[in-house]
Amino acid sequence: MQFMLIMRDEDAAAVERRDAPFEAMLERMGRYNRAMADAGVLVSAQGLASPGTGIVVDFSADPPLVTDGPYGETKELCNGFWVIDVPSRDAAVEWASRAPLGPGTKLELRRVHGEEDLRR
Template sequence: MQYMLIMRDEDAAAVERRDAPFEPMLEAMGRYNDALAEAGVFVTAHGLAKPGEGVVVDFTADPPLITDGPYGETKELFNGFWIIDTDSIGVAAEWAARAPLGPGTKLEIRRVHTEADLHR
Protein backbone atom coordinates (compact mmCIF):
# COMPACT_ATOMS: atom_id res chain seq x y z
CA MET A 1 0.00 0.00 0.00
CA GLN A 2 1.13 3.51 -0.64
CA TYR A 3 1.22 6.12 2.08
CA MET A 4 1.77 9.86 1.85
CA LEU A 5 3.98 11.38 4.53
CA ILE A 6 2.77 14.99 4.66
CA MET A 7 5.31 17.38 6.19
CA ARG A 8 3.85 20.25 8.19
CA ASP A 9 5.82 23.00 9.91
CA GLU A 10 4.64 25.28 12.68
CA ASP A 11 5.55 28.92 12.00
CA ALA A 12 8.58 28.90 14.34
CA ALA A 13 9.99 25.73 12.78
CA ALA A 14 9.61 27.19 9.29
CA VAL A 15 11.53 30.32 10.33
CA GLU A 16 14.24 28.23 12.01
CA ARG A 17 14.63 26.02 8.94
CA ARG A 18 14.75 29.08 6.67
CA ASP A 19 17.65 30.47 8.72
CA ALA A 20 19.52 27.13 9.01
CA PRO A 21 22.41 26.20 6.67
CA PHE A 22 20.92 24.63 3.55
CA GLU A 23 23.64 22.11 2.59
CA PRO A 24 23.54 19.99 5.79
CA MET A 25 19.73 19.83 5.58
CA LEU A 26 19.91 18.84 1.90
CA GLU A 27 22.48 16.14 2.66
CA ALA A 28 20.38 14.73 5.52
CA MET A 29 17.29 14.61 3.28
CA GLY A 30 19.35 12.95 0.56
CA ARG A 31 20.53 10.24 2.96
CA TYR A 32 16.95 9.66 4.13
CA ASN A 33 15.66 9.42 0.55
CA ASP A 34 18.53 7.04 -0.31
CA ALA A 35 17.59 4.81 2.65
CA LEU A 36 13.97 4.74 1.47
CA ALA A 37 15.10 3.83 -2.06
CA GLU A 38 17.54 1.15 -0.86
CA ALA A 39 14.72 -0.42 1.17
CA GLY A 40 12.50 -0.45 -1.93
CA VAL A 41 9.76 1.71 -0.41
CA PHE A 42 10.48 5.08 -2.08
CA VAL A 43 7.91 6.19 -4.68
CA THR A 44 8.41 9.97 -4.85
CA ALA A 45 9.11 13.06 -2.75
CA HIS A 46 8.73 16.77 -3.38
CA GLY A 47 9.10 20.03 -1.54
CA LEU A 48 6.67 22.83 -2.23
CA ALA A 49 7.12 26.52 -3.00
CA LYS A 50 6.30 29.09 -0.32
CA PRO A 51 2.56 29.40 0.44
CA GLY A 52 2.52 33.02 -0.72
CA GLU A 53 3.42 31.83 -4.23
CA GLY A 54 0.26 29.75 -4.52
CA VAL A 55 -3.41 30.43 -5.05
CA VAL A 56 -6.57 29.03 -3.47
CA VAL A 57 -9.65 28.04 -5.46
CA ASP A 58 -12.68 28.19 -3.14
CA PHE A 59 -15.71 26.23 -4.36
CA THR A 60 -18.19 27.72 -1.87
CA ALA A 61 -19.08 30.32 -4.51
CA ASP A 62 -20.32 29.93 -8.09
CA PRO A 63 -18.16 30.55 -9.98
CA PRO A 64 -15.33 29.44 -7.67
CA LEU A 65 -13.37 32.27 -6.06
CA ILE A 66 -9.63 32.38 -6.78
CA THR A 67 -7.40 34.21 -4.27
CA ASP A 68 -3.67 34.57 -3.73
CA GLY A 69 -1.75 33.06 -0.85
CA PRO A 70 -2.10 30.16 1.54
CA TYR A 71 -5.34 28.47 2.47
CA GLY A 72 -6.61 29.42 5.92
CA GLU A 73 -4.35 29.78 8.93
CA THR A 74 -0.59 29.67 8.50
CA LYS A 75 0.13 28.12 11.92
CA GLU A 76 0.91 24.77 10.28
CA LEU A 77 1.73 24.68 6.61
CA PHE A 78 1.97 21.71 4.27
CA ASN A 79 5.42 22.16 2.75
CA GLY A 80 6.44 18.86 1.25
CA PHE A 81 5.68 15.17 1.04
CA TRP A 82 6.94 11.67 0.39
CA ILE A 83 4.96 8.79 -1.04
CA ILE A 84 6.22 5.43 0.10
CA ASP A 85 5.01 1.88 -0.54
CA THR A 86 4.93 -0.33 2.57
CA ASP A 87 2.97 -3.29 3.91
CA SER A 88 1.22 -1.29 6.63
CA ILE A 89 0.70 2.11 8.18
CA GLY A 90 2.86 0.90 11.07
CA VAL A 91 5.84 0.42 8.76
CA ALA A 92 5.12 3.80 7.17
CA ALA A 93 5.15 5.36 10.65
CA GLU A 94 8.51 3.72 11.39
CA TRP A 95 9.95 5.29 8.23
CA ALA A 96 8.37 8.64 9.08
CA ALA A 97 10.01 8.59 12.52
CA ARG A 98 13.41 8.30 10.81
CA ALA A 99 12.95 11.51 8.78
CA PRO A 100 15.62 14.15 9.50
CA LEU A 101 13.17 16.70 10.89
CA GLY A 102 13.19 18.67 14.11
CA PRO A 103 10.91 20.20 16.72
CA GLY A 104 7.89 22.05 15.33
CA THR A 105 7.62 19.73 12.33
CA LYS A 106 5.08 16.93 12.06
CA LEU A 107 4.51 14.21 9.50
CA GLU A 108 0.91 13.20 8.90
CA ILE A 109 0.56 9.75 7.33
CA ARG A 110 -2.36 9.02 5.02
CA ARG A 111 -2.99 5.99 2.83
CA VAL A 112 -3.18 6.77 -0.89
CA HIS A 113 -6.38 5.42 -2.43
CA THR A 114 -6.15 2.86 -5.19
CA GLU A 115 -8.59 2.24 -7.99
CA ALA A 116 -10.14 -0.57 -5.92
CA ASP A 117 -11.08 2.00 -3.24
CA LEU A 118 -13.12 3.91 -5.81
CA HIS A 119 -15.36 0.89 -6.53
CA ARG A 120 -16.51 0.16 -2.97
Protein backbone atom coordinates in the same frame (compact mmCIF):
# COMPACT_ATOMS: atom_id res chain seq x y z
CA MET B 1 -0.21 0.06 0.39
CA GLN B 2 0.77 3.63 -0.18
CA PHE B 3 0.95 6.42 2.37
CA MET B 4 1.52 10.13 1.93
CA LEU B 5 3.75 11.68 4.59
CA ILE B 6 2.72 15.33 4.73
CA MET B 7 5.22 17.70 6.36
CA ARG B 8 3.83 20.59 8.40
CA ASP B 9 5.81 23.19 10.35
CA GLU B 10 4.84 25.48 13.16
CA ASP B 11 5.84 29.05 12.30
CA ALA B 12 8.94 29.01 14.56
CA ALA B 13 10.18 25.74 13.04
CA ALA B 14 9.77 27.13 9.52
CA VAL B 15 11.85 30.18 10.43
CA GLU B 16 14.50 28.04 12.13
CA ARG B 17 14.80 25.73 9.11
CA ARG B 18 14.97 28.72 6.77
CA ASP B 19 17.89 30.10 8.80
CA ALA B 20 19.69 26.72 9.16
CA PRO B 21 22.66 25.77 6.96
CA PHE B 22 21.08 24.71 3.67
CA GLU B 23 23.80 22.24 2.65
CA ALA B 24 23.53 20.32 5.95
CA MET B 25 19.75 20.07 5.62
CA LEU B 26 20.09 18.97 2.00
CA GLU B 27 22.57 16.24 3.02
CA ARG B 28 20.28 14.90 5.78
CA MET B 29 17.25 14.86 3.48
CA GLY B 30 19.32 13.27 0.74
CA ARG B 31 20.39 10.42 3.04
CA TYR B 32 16.78 9.87 4.15
CA ASN B 33 15.48 9.87 0.57
CA ARG B 34 18.28 7.53 -0.57
CA ALA B 35 17.50 5.12 2.27
CA MET B 36 13.85 4.97 1.18
CA ALA B 37 14.83 4.59 -2.48
CA ASP B 38 17.36 1.86 -1.66
CA ALA B 39 14.68 0.03 0.36
CA GLY B 40 12.32 0.25 -2.64
CA VAL B 41 9.57 2.13 -0.75
CA LEU B 42 9.92 5.66 -2.18
CA VAL B 43 7.30 6.51 -4.81
CA SER B 44 7.62 10.31 -4.83
CA ALA B 45 9.04 13.18 -2.79
CA GLN B 46 8.58 16.89 -3.36
CA GLY B 47 9.09 20.13 -1.52
CA LEU B 48 6.65 22.96 -2.08
CA ALA B 49 7.17 26.66 -2.76
CA SER B 50 6.35 29.10 0.02
CA PRO B 51 2.65 29.52 0.86
CA GLY B 52 2.70 33.15 -0.21
CA THR B 53 3.21 32.09 -3.82
CA GLY B 54 0.15 29.83 -3.80
CA ILE B 55 -3.25 30.32 -5.39
CA VAL B 56 -6.54 29.44 -3.74
CA VAL B 57 -9.59 28.31 -5.73
CA ASP B 58 -12.60 28.57 -3.40
CA PHE B 59 -15.64 26.58 -4.50
CA SER B 60 -18.07 28.19 -2.06
CA ALA B 61 -19.14 30.58 -4.84
CA ASP B 62 -20.26 30.08 -8.44
CA PRO B 63 -18.06 30.65 -10.32
CA PRO B 64 -15.26 29.67 -7.92
CA LEU B 65 -13.37 32.57 -6.36
CA VAL B 66 -9.66 32.65 -7.24
CA THR B 67 -7.30 34.52 -4.89
CA ASP B 68 -3.62 34.58 -4.08
CA GLY B 69 -2.63 32.24 -1.23
CA PRO B 70 -1.98 31.13 1.33
CA TYR B 71 -5.06 29.21 2.37
CA GLY B 72 -5.73 28.98 6.10
CA GLU B 73 -3.32 29.58 8.92
CA THR B 74 0.34 28.93 8.18
CA LYS B 75 0.44 26.13 10.76
CA GLU B 76 -2.06 24.25 8.57
CA LEU B 77 -0.01 24.42 5.39
CA CYS B 78 1.84 21.56 3.77
CA ASN B 79 5.54 22.24 3.10
CA GLY B 80 6.36 19.06 1.25
CA PHE B 81 5.52 15.40 1.05
CA TRP B 82 6.68 11.88 0.38
CA VAL B 83 4.61 9.05 -1.04
CA ILE B 84 5.84 5.64 0.08
CA ASP B 85 4.70 2.13 -0.77
CA VAL B 86 5.00 -0.15 2.25
CA PRO B 87 3.38 -3.38 3.44
CA SER B 88 1.65 -1.91 6.49
CA ARG B 89 0.65 1.12 8.55
CA ASP B 90 3.38 0.22 11.05
CA ALA B 91 6.01 0.30 8.30
CA ALA B 92 4.78 3.76 7.24
CA VAL B 93 5.08 4.98 10.84
CA GLU B 94 8.59 3.53 11.06
CA TRP B 95 9.75 5.39 7.92
CA ALA B 96 8.08 8.61 9.07
CA SER B 97 9.80 8.35 12.45
CA ARG B 98 13.18 8.29 10.71
CA ALA B 99 12.65 11.62 8.91
CA PRO B 100 15.41 14.14 9.70
CA LEU B 101 13.01 16.76 11.07
CA GLY B 102 13.18 18.76 14.27
CA PRO B 103 10.93 20.18 16.96
CA GLY B 104 7.93 22.10 15.65
CA THR B 105 7.61 19.92 12.57
CA LYS B 106 5.02 17.18 12.22
CA LEU B 107 4.39 14.50 9.63
CA GLU B 108 0.78 13.59 8.95
CA LEU B 109 0.43 10.10 7.48
CA ARG B 110 -2.52 9.48 5.20
CA ARG B 111 -3.19 6.26 3.31
CA VAL B 112 -3.48 6.73 -0.45
CA HIS B 113 -6.47 4.87 -1.86
CA GLY B 114 -5.67 2.14 -4.34
CA GLU B 115 -7.79 0.55 -7.04
CA GLU B 116 -9.11 -1.98 -4.54
CA ASP B 117 -10.67 0.88 -2.55
CA LEU B 118 -12.52 2.22 -5.57
CA ARG B 119 -14.26 -1.10 -6.27
CA ARG B 120 -16.14 -1.24 -2.97
